Amino acid sequence: MHEQLINPTVEKFKTRFKSEPEHIFLSPGRINIIGEHVDYSDGFVLPAAIDKYICFAVRKLPGTNFCTVIAKDLGEEYTFDITTEIKPVGQMWMNYILGVFSQLQKPENLFCGMEIVFSSTIPMGAGLSSSAALECGFAFILNELFHLQISKKDIAVIGQKSEHSFAGVQCGIMDQFASVFGKENKVIMLDCNSLQHQYFDADLKGYSLLLFDSCVKHSHLTSGYNDRHKEVEHGKKILRKNFPEIEKFRDFTMDMLDRVKEEMGNTSYKRCLYLLKEIQRVEMAAKAISAGNIEYLGTLLTETHAGLSTEFEVSCSELDFLVENALQQEGVLGARIMGGGFGGCSINLIEENKTEEVIRIISEKYLEHFNIRMKVYHVTISDGIKEYTNEYII
Numbered sequence: 001m002h003e004q005l006i007n008p009t010v011e012k013f014k015t016r017f018k019s020e021p022e023h024i025f026l027s028p029g030r031i032n033i034i035g036e037h038v039d040y041s042d043g044f045v046l047p048a049a050i051d052k053y054i055c056f057a058v059r060k061l062p063g064t065n066f067c068t069v070i071a072k073d074l075g076e077e078y079t080f081d082i083t084t085e086i087k088p089v090g091q092m093w094m095n096y097i098l099g100v101f102s103q104l105q106k107p108e109n110l111f112c113g114m115e116i117v118f119s120s121t122i123p124m125g126a127g128l129s130s131s132a133a134l135e136c137g138f139a140f141i142l143n144e145l146f147h148l149q150i151s152k153k154d155i156a157v158i159g160q161k162s163e164h165s166f167a168g169v170q171c172g173i174m175d176q177f178a179s180v181f182g183k184e185n186k187v188i189m190l191d192c193n194s195l196q197h198q199y200f201d202a203d204l205k206g207y208s209l210l211l212f213d214s215c216v217k218h219s220h221l222t223s224g225y226n227d228r229h230k231e232v233e234h235g236k237k238i239l240r241k242n243f244p245e246i247e248k249f250r251d252f253t254m255d256m257l258d259r260v261k262e263e264m265g266n267t268s269y270k271r272c273l274y275l276l277k278e279i280q281r282v283e284m285a286a287k288a289i290s291a292g293n294i295e296y297l298g299t300l301l302t303e304t305h306a307g308l309s310t311e312f313e314v315s316c317s318e319l320d321f322l323v324e325n326a327l328q329q330e331g332v333l334g335a336r337i338m339g340g341g342f343g344g345c346s347i348n349l350i351e352e353n354k355t356e357e358v359i360r361i362i363s364e365k366y367l368e369h370f371n372i373r374m375k376v377y378h379v380t381i382s383d384g385i386k387e388y389t390n391e392y393i394i
Ligand code: GLA
Pocket: 035, 036, 037, 038, 039, 040, 129, 171, 172, 173, 174, 175, 339, 340, 341
């Protein structure tokens, strides 16, 4: 199955560099079952890595200082000198990579030149974290090839920092963590404050998770993502000022929030209200999954959508339409917008033998209403980043 991604990537490597790659790496995208926008507010999240990947074909060039990276799907390439100061550049895709390299460019890390081709089955701007897969994939490669001894946790943190400093998006840690720590058939319950995590069996008892891609693309640099971050930070500042004894955002209560509502202002109040409720929902969702109560999990997903749409205000009419209409279909237990929002996919919890019918109805309705062909992704929960060591056949 991987061959459809790996073979063309290797082919491109061979034609462009006139040699064989020495390593192949696969870095996955992620879904998030529940816990949206809480990863930068000490919340819990329930993501999982999926079987959509960025494939990297790589070769080291000992004794040289140039690293050439080819973004096969974009038809672009970029070369940089590993010995010079690294700064952000015009190609956004390259910034994810340079942001990682700049953090690791230290005298003790003995790098050499490299040739890299990457290609992806993670749709861009669809809320499946293609950028985290790129950042963490590159950090993972450097760690393996140059024996840097970086922990998995630090690979995720380096990826996140790259996004902050070179891509300008003040994201949380969820996407990077899921891409690095993903495990086949397991969802990760991550405490975004301590980074402690545990795995839960992703046994949905005859239901499956389907993604409906609205095909409304977003970039979190230009969406309201950073604005939401600021609005939440403002709210936290007021809460901390009034209740200095509380350390973690998730330990504030609704009552405390209500007491500072006026001082905080309506916008930050709404954002914080959503967050406190969402953090509680994640804990309830983890219990529901463990207890096999999939119906209740569905209810929680739908509540999250309402919160994201009206309190956190990161949905859009296309996603509201997809969710509302999905919920009207038989066999749909819950649905919500997934990821940072402002476009991308909805995640739907649907009875397995009803999925085809639901897809048919929603696709038709969506096309009729918006004149957009919705895409559907059936995803499988998979392992995190790894080197692909099987033989590839070309
Ligand atoms: C984006 C960010 C994550 C997270 C989600 C929303 O995917 O990269 O850190 O904040 O949005 O849950």
